[in-house]
Amino acid sequence: MLGKGIIKGMAETARNFVGSYVSEDRLTTVQYPEERLPQKEAARNFPFLVYDGTEAEAGLRCVACQICEKECPPQCIYITKSKDRKPDHAGKPQFYPAIFDIDISVCMSCQICVEVCPFDAIKMDTEFELSTTDRFGGLLQHKGDLSRSNTYFQKLHPTDAAEADARLAAERAKAEAKAKADAEAKAKAAAAAKPAAPAPQPAPVEPAVAK
Amino acid sequence: MDQLPITLKTWLVSFAPEAYRELVSAIISTAAIIGVFASLFALTTVLERKGLGRIQNRFGPNRVGPFGFLQPVADGIKALIKEDIVPRAADSVVHFLAPLVLVAPVFLALAVIPMGRNLVAIDLDSGVLFFFAVGAATELSVFMAGWSSRNKYSLLGAMRAIAQMISYEVPLILSSVSVIMIAGSLSTVAIVDSQAGGLANWFVFTPWGLAGFILFMIAAAAESNRSPFDLPEGESEIIAGYYIEYSGFKFALFFLGEYIGMFAVSGMAITLFLGGWHAPFGFLEWVPSYFWFFGKLLILIAGFIWVRGTLPRLRMDQLMNFAWKFMLPMALVNLVAAGLWHLLGTGVSRWLICSLVVVGPYILLGRTLFHSNNVGKRIYRYAE
Amino acid sequence: MISLPVFIILGLFTVAGAIAALSLRNLIHCALALTVALGGLAALYLQLGSQFVGFAQILVYIGAVAILIVFAILLTRGSEASEKSILSASWPSGIAVAIAVFVVLGGTILRSSITHQSLPEPTDVPVQHLGEQLMTKYLLPLEVIGLLLTAALIGAVIIAMQEKETK
Numbered sequence: 035m036l037g038k039g040i041i042k043g044m045a046e047t048a049r050n051f052v053g054s055y056v057s058e059d060r061l062t063t064v065q066y067p068e069e070r071l072p073q074k075e076a077a078r079n080f081p082f083l084v085y086d087g088t089e090a091e092a093g094l095r096c097v098a099c100q101i102c103e104k105e106c107p108p109q110c111i112y113i114t115k116s117k118d119r120k121p122d123h124a125g126k127p128q129f130y131p132a133i134f135d136i137d138i139s140v141c142m143s144c145q146i147c148v149e150v151c152p153f154d155a156i157k158m159d160t161e162f163e164l165s166t167t168d169r170f171g172g173l174l175q176h177k178g179d180l181s182r183s184n185t186y187f188q189k190l191h192p193t194d195a196a197e198a199d200a201r202l203a204a205e206r207a208k209a210e211a212k213a214k215a216d217a218e219a220k221a222k223a224a225a226a227a228k229p230a231a232p233a234p235q236p237a238p239v240e241p242a243v244a245k
Numbered sequence: 246m247d248q249l250p251i252t253l254k255t256w257l258v259s260f261a262p263e264a265y266r267e268l269v270s271a272i273i274s275t276a277a278i279i280g281v282f283a284s285l286f287a288l289t290t291v292l293e294r295k296g297l298g299r300i301q302n303r304f305g306p307n308r309v310g311p312f313g314f315l316q317p318v319a320d321g322i323k324a325l326i327k328e329d330i331v332p333r334a335a336d337s338v339v340h341f342l343a344p345l346v347l348v349a350p351v352f353l354a355l356a357v358i359p360m361g362r363n364l365v366a367i368d369l370d371s372g373v374l375f376f377f378a379v380g381a382a383t384e385l386s387v388f389m390a391g392w393s394s395r396n397k398y399s400l401l402g403a404m405r406a407i408a409q410m411i412s413y414e415v416p417l418i419l420s421s422v423s424v425i426m427i428a429g430s431l432s433t434v435a436i437v438d439s440q441a442g443g444l445a446n447w448f449v450f451t452p453w454g455l456a457g458f459i460l461f462m463i464a465a466a467a468e469s470n471r472s473p474f475d476l477p478e479g480e481s482e483i484i485a486g487y488y489i490e491y492s493g494f495k496f497a498l499f500f501l502g503e504y505i506g507m508f509a510v511s512g513m514a515i516t517l518f519l520g521g522w523h524a525p526f527g528f529l530e531w532v533p534s535y536f537w538f539f540g541k542l543l544i545l546i547a548g549f550i551w552v553r554g555t556l557p558r559l560r561m562d563q564l565m566n567f568a569w570k571f572m573l574p575m576a577l578v579n580l581v582a583a584g585l586w587h588l589l590g591t592g593v594s595r596w597l598i599c600s601l602v603v604v605g606p607y608i609l610l611g612r613t614l615f616h617s618n619n620v621g622k623r624i625y626r627y628a629e
Numbered sequence: 630m631i632s633l634p635v636f637i638i639l640g641l642f643t644v645a646g647a648i649a650a651l652s653l654r655n656l657i658h659c660a661l662a663l664t665v666a667l668g669g670l671a672a673l674y675l676q677l678g679s680q681f682v683g684f685a686q687i688l689v690y691i692g693a694v695a696i697l698i699v700f701a702i703l704l705t706r707g708s709e710a711s712e713k714s715i716l717s718a719s720w721p722s723g724i725a726v727a728i729a730v731f732v733v734l735g736g737t738i739l740r741s742s743i744t745h746q747s748l749p750e751p752t753d754v755p756v757q758h759l760g761e762q763l764m765t766k767y768l769l770p771l772e773v774i775g776l777l778l779t780a781a782l783i784g785a786v787i788i789a790m791q792e793k794e795t796k
Binding site: 040043044046047051054055060061063065 | 300556
């Protein structure tokens with residue numbers, strides 16, 4: 035019948051109109067500044083530095099190996115190594131970055147720095163609302179701006195964080211086992227070297243507090 | 246309550262000296278019509294944008310005012326403060342006059358539509374003819390707008406717009422002639438009075454009335470350049486066609502003229518087919534008559550918005566074919582059906598015969614016209 | 630009752646439109662001025678009390694004929710303003726002939742018996758009477774006009790069709 039298609043079309047539009055008041059999938063608009071869509075797990079924007087624990091300076095995983103600085107294609111990372119060392123998660127004293135700057139106006143979000151970091155210290159953030167009115171220093175982020183805690187990382191990328199945590203825990207367990215074995219060996223050697231020592235000295239090695 | 250506007254007007258007129266009473270009365274009715282319909286225009290723009298948005302699974306404008314209903318205020322301020330750009334090569338006198346030549350006849354057309362009991366601005370003896378006459382005068386403004394811009398595309402758009410408007414005037418007038426035949430008068434007040442007495446007396450509930458109403462609404466959409474007939478002004482086709490070179494307030498005037506034209510022709514449809522300001526049932530007569538008129542007008546406007554959100558734009562040749570090959574014969578058949586209705590007296594037989602006379606050609610035309618796509622097999626030519 | 634001031638104003642309006650249609654340079658402006666003159670004529674009809682003829686004048690002349698004229702101008706000439714003067718070279722003799730014709734015609738009319746007859750009162754002729762007269766007394770002219778219009782329509786379609794075939 036002539037006109038049947040028009041009637042069917044108009045019925046569909048009417049369904050859309052009425053449905054947009056009652057059901058969610060007939061009104062798919064997300065009103066941006068007030069509501070935001072959740073981002074997918076693999077979303078990435080600009081890098082951030084992970085720290086374990088609650089203090090950014092003490093728990094920073096980065097050891098200033100400068101691999102990411104060398105591998106970054108647009109060369110937007112600026113690292114200055116510290117002069118002294120700090121114990122890391124496994125207790126071993128490591129350098130730490132005195133200055134760690136990323137120029138996010140240059141960064142192209144390629145994630146190469148994340149892929150090459152051997153210490154799971156730099157990961158990709160999903161924050162995109164970074165516009166600023168200062169065109170000279172506003173987009174240069176320093177170590178303090180870049181540091182985020184491990185709990186933040188776990189919330190952001192759960193599977194990656196779980197993987198990194200597992201690896202670090204395994205390393206820590208290995209280091210602890212090694213330290214314990216070393217201590218036992220040293221104690222045995224000390225006991226064997228001084229059989230007449232009245233009191234066995236407790237092992238001076240303290241395992242680093244694993245968190 | 247029903248006669249409140251009339252009593253208000255008589256009270257206001259009584260302040261004027263005796264000699265100027267008629268003039269003051271005319272001025273008051275004119276001001277009232279312009280005020281009411283201009284605010285209805287503002288309301289319609291926001292309703293249309295929100296309605297289209299909901300049809301398209303999105304919100305309409307919802308930032309300005311509660312649920313976006315102050316959007317026309319923002320639009321109005323924008324249109325007023327925009328710079329008025331007139332191309333240097335444009336014919337400035339004609340360019341200036343074109344929006345005025347559009348808006349003035351369109352407001353004139355609203356003068357003969359009865360909006361309530363005794364609420365006509367002018368009760369002309371040949372009101373319907375007046376309405377169509379001033380409707381025809383708006384086509385001249387389309388041409389003036391298109392030509393004065395000295396722009397090939399705008400001229401092309403104007404030509405197409407005028408061809409469309411002239412083609413659809415014929416079914417428009419013919420489908421109203423059937424109503425005039427039955428009602429026996431060209432006066433809009435008389436036509437509304439002949440539909441008194443509830444739903445059964447409205448002309449739209451007769452076979453020829455329904456066909457006439459549908460033809461009239463389609464032709465009305467084409468006359469006011471509304472989707473799906475908005476090729477001359479389509480934004481994705483010819484980028485606003487004949488009013489490309491207009492900016493700011495003149496564009497707002499064109500917009501206003503188009504929408505008021507839509508209101509005027511919907512008002513005429515209500516007068517001719519939908520029983521004017523009569524209530525559908527006798528027990529609802531206590532509701533004021535203008536409430537019924539504007540309620541029906543809002544329903545028709547919602548229908549226009551609904552069709553705009555649904556149908557794709559018709560191409561120019563499809564449009565012309567539709568007007569001349571389908572609507573014109575159907576309008577003539579409708580005339581015959583209306584004549585038969587009048588001559589056959591009351592009874593079931595006239596319903597059957599008139600329905601047959603209307604539906605038969607509809608099906609015949611539908612089958613024959615749109616099946617012959619003489620598109621042959623595609624021929625490919627390759628470079629040698 | 631025809632009121633004189635209104636008639637004079639409308640008449641001046643019409644004549645001004647007609648003179649502008651003769652004397653403007655741009656052809657489209659002339660066509661639009663002609664439209665104004667036709668509108669003035671419609672107003673004169675309305676002033677004489679015949680609503681039907683007045684509105685039919687607007688509907689037919691301004692709504693269709695004026696558009697036909699502008700289309701014809703656009704499709705044939707183009708809209709450049711002509712460079713020559715609007716007065717032709719032989720304008721004194723033209724004006725002399727026009728004045729002579731006007732004097733002859735005016736004299737004949739003024740001396741005939743029409744000026745001695747009293748004007749009939751303009752009545753309000755309702756449209757129904759017009760329709761009845763068209764269907765009974767003037768049926769033959771109505772049918773002839775219909776035939777003429779049909780012939781014109783068919784002729785236009787044939788001309789347009791032939792243009793498409795020869796293309």
